Amino acid sequence: MTTGWKASDIPDQSGRTAVVTGANSGTGLVTARELARRGARVVLACRSEQRGKEAAARITRELPEALVVFTPLDLADLSSIRDFASSYAYDRLDLLINSERGYRRWIAYGRSKTAHLLFTHELAGRLATAGSDVIAAAAHPGYAGTNLPTRSRGRSSRAGGARPRSRGARRGRQTMWRANGCGWLRSSSRA
Numbered sequence: 001m002t003t004g005w006k007a008s009d010i011p012d013q014s015g016r017t018a019v020v021t022g023a024n025s026g027t028g029l030v031t032a033r034e035l036a037r038r039g040a041r042v043v044l045a046c047r048s049e050q051r052g053k054e055a056a057a058r059i060t061r062e063l064p065e066a067l068v069v070f071t072p073l074d075l076a077d078l079s080s081i082r083d084f085a086s087s088y089a090y091d092r093l094d095l096l097i098n099s100e101r102g103y104r105r106w107i108a109y110g111r112s113k114t115a116h117l118l119f120t121h122e123l124a125g126r127l128a129t130a131g132s133d134v135i136a137a138a139a140h141p142g143y144a145g146t147n148l149p150t151r152s153r154g155r156s157s158r159a160g161g162a163r164p165r166s167r168g169a170r171r172g173r174q175t176m177w178r179a180n181g182c183g184w185l186r187s188s189s190r191a
């Protein structure tokens with residue numbers, strides 16, 4: 001079903017803080033850029049300092065007023081995760097976009113996706129228990145033409161079958177936003 005919803009429909013995000021993991025590439029980069037475009041402060045949580053800083057520069061070249069900051073985070077390294085959490089410099093977190101990809105083999109990839117859904121489910125439960133109005137949601141972008149299929153091309157063709165027509169990262173992210181009903185983006189006044 002097409003709703004006609006576009007990234008430009010994202011409401012004002014001024015005063016809000018978003019953390020986007022895997023923000024230097026693909027759907028993470030598009031998400032970070034579009035949130036920054038709407039005024040959010042965006043923390044680019046990336047494992048490569050070079051790629052993270054290049055992504056920040058790329059966004060600010062397009063959006064000179066953007067509030068984007070690179071912060072190192074390798075989700076395959078627990079000490080890096082602890083360092084990220086303990087050095088978090090802001091007094092609020094409005095949006096946590098988990099767009100990372102940690103494993104290369106498809107079996108582990110599938111398990112990591114299941115873990116992603118279980119994590120989001122558990123987070124939603126804990127937020128509700130804590131009386132928070134923060135929304136935890138998970139969504140699938142369809143098949144988007146990002147670095148993900150490029151890096152795994154060999155395995156995908158060995159698995160057989162035609163490759164589905166891919167959509168750009170921007171359209172993939174739009175699918176995710178639509179799937180979430182945009183509920184998690186709707187208000188800039190909530191804590």
Ligand SMILES: NC(=O)c1ccc[n+]([C@@H]2O[C@H](COP(=O)([O-])OP(=O)(O)OC[C@H]3O[C@@H](n4cnc5c(N)ncnc54)[C@H](OP(=O)(O)O)[C@@H]3O)[C@@H](O)[C@H]2O)c1
Nearest residue numbers: 022024025026027074075076100101102143144146147148
């Ligand atoms: N593209 C699709 O069709 C599709 C379909 C379904 C689901 N998804 C999901 O969408 C999410 C984003 O995928 P994508 O297509 O945008 O892929 P992508 O272009 O390859 O981007 C993946 C990002 O994750 C980062 N990353 C990988 N391992 C990390 C780690 N250990 N710690 C921190 N960051 C890490 C990568 O950083 P580096 O540059 O340092 O590697 C990169 O920025 C993934 O969860 C993927 O499974 C994508």
